[in-house]
Structure formats: structure tokens, C-alpha cells
Amino acid sequence: MSRRRFLIPVFLVAALAAPAGAAAEPAATQGAAATGGSPAATTSSQRVPKAVVKIKIGRLQKGRAKIMSKVPAVGTLKPFAPRQLVRVDYFLNGRRVATKKARVRKGKGDYGVFRTRIRLRKGGKYAVAARYRGRLGADRTVRKSWKVRYPSLSRGECGRVVKGFKKGLREMGYIAGRGSCFKGKTARGVLAYRKANGMTRNFQAGKRVVKRVFARRGGYRLRHPKGGDHVEANLDKQVLVFAKRGRATHIYPISSGTSATPTVTGHYRFHRTEPGYNNLGMYYSWYFIGGYAIHGYKSVPNHPASHGCLRTFIADQPEIFNRIDHGESIYVY
Secondary structure (H helix, E strand, C coil), X not given: CXXXXXXXXXXXXXXXXXXXXXXXHHHHHHHHHHHCCCHHHHHHHHHCCCCEEEEEXXXXXXXXXXXXXXXXXXXXXXXXXXXXXXXXXXXXXXXXXXXEEEECEECCCCCEEEEEEEECCCCCCEEEEEEEEECCEEEECCCEEEEEECCCECCCCECHHHHHHHHHHHHCCECCCCCCXXXXXXXXXXXXXXXXXXXXXXXXXXXXXXXXXXXXXXXXXXXXXXXXXXXXXXXXXXXXXXXXXXXXXXXXXXXXXXXCCCCCCEEEECCEEEEEECCCCCEEEEEEECCEEEEEECCCCCCCCEXXXXXXXXXXXXXXXXHCCCCCEEEEC
């Protein structure tokens, strides 16, 4: 009888222990099935979610933005995570011109947002693309492109566009003056640009001229690029060109001799000066052969009109006078 009393508690313990172990195994199995894999795989997937980065361009009108304006690039990163950066690349005519790193900030829902911008200082076709590489994985966008629109400019206008336009003229060697206003020197630079490029000879900076200048198209090609520091007078184009180190640095509009009193052509050297006005109305004259000189004059039409000299605008001549040295070469052609 004592033996039976010993066996009963053993069987009861075994019976009570069995359901607990059986219940634990299905629970683990159900949890794995609900997540589509093992618990370890689920944790790993949550640590590295897939990143999605998108970007769009703002302030466009029919796919174009005004020259010298600031164009924003606004993007999103999903999901959001703190302390993330997105690389934004800008391109001009297919060549990367700027790279910026944008910090991702919290947006609506599970999105992060970022923003950068670029100033359109030169003409051409622009594009932008964004790339993310971080603990969320990696993603990148395709390039989003846009074109530039250009205004006409006229004397008296001021602003960023005028300032950028004048910089473009100067970089190609044409006179333009400083500051952000379209003044007389800028107008004469436009005239020189038009003459050098075979365009209608006037002081107007229409949309076509503005577009070409911002794209740095229309620079002057020297006839004597290996002639050292010298001056060239192009009678066909009616421009006076100062050359230094193989490039045109200052280009002025002129008026040369008429067909009845033509300007001599050839290679000469400056040999005599005559400051101020003389009795013929010639202003600050530099002579290069005989009585032929570069000088300022009250009348400088857009065609040959002198008695053989190279006429310049009165406002330009003091500057021209000071740029020339005794013995310096001038090529007239």
C-alpha cells in the first residue's frame, strides 16, 4: 500500500508538466509564421528598411526658370530616420557643377524632407539628382532637368540679371563696366559684341544677345594670338581689341576711314601721343604711323566715317589712351 502511494504523485507531476511544454512549442511556431520567418530574420529586416528618395524642382514656368534666379530642389526620404543626409548633384549641359549635402528633417507621417537650391549664373540646360546612402539602405533618383529663360535688357535697368550679363561680357573681353545697372559703357559693350559677331549694329541687348552672353558664346578670336601684348583693329568688324597673353581682354567699338579716305592696314607701333583735344576735335590721340591715330571723337557711327583714323567714343578714349604703351604693336586689318 505504501508503494501505490509513491507512484501516484509521480504520474501527477508528469501529467501536469506535459501540457506546459506542448503549449510553448506552438506559440513559438505561430510567432514565426506570422512574421514570415524566424524571429532573428524579422529583427534584421526591421533594422534595415528599404529607403526611397524622391526629388522635384520648384519655381518653373513651362519647364523654364529665369536666369540668375534661385531654383529650389525639394525632396523626400522614406522612412524618416534622424541624422540622415542626402547628396544633391547639379548639372549644367551634362557636366556636374555643384554638389550639396542636405540634412533630412521630419516631415508628415513617415517621411523625411530636404531642400537645396542653386543660382542660375550661366545659361544652358540644368539638371538635378539626389542620392541617399545610409543606415536605411541606399536609393537614388533620375536626373530632373529644366531650361533657362532670358529677358531683354535696356539702358537704365538694374538688378542681378544685369550684373550677371555684364560679367559675361567682361569674361569674353567686351567692355561693360561694374555694378548692377545697364549704363552707357554697357551699351557700348553690347555694340562691340554685336559688331564682332556680325549682328545688327545697335545698343540693344535683346533676348538672343542675353542668352548668348550668359552662355559665353561670341568671344573674339584674335588674328595674332602669339603677338604678345598688342592691339588689333578689325576694320571689317569695326572693333578695337586689346590682347594680352593670347586672349582678348578689352574690346571697344570704333569707326575707321571711309572708302575715300581709308585706314592704312599692316603692323605698326605707337610712337606719339597728343593728350586732350587738338584743333581738329581729336581727343587723347595715340599715333601709330604718320597722321593716323586712335582718338576719341564726338561722332562715332556704326560704319566707317573717319578720314583714316580710328575713332572711339569720347567716354572710352581716356581708358584706351592709358592702356597703350610707347612702342606697343598694333595690327590693322
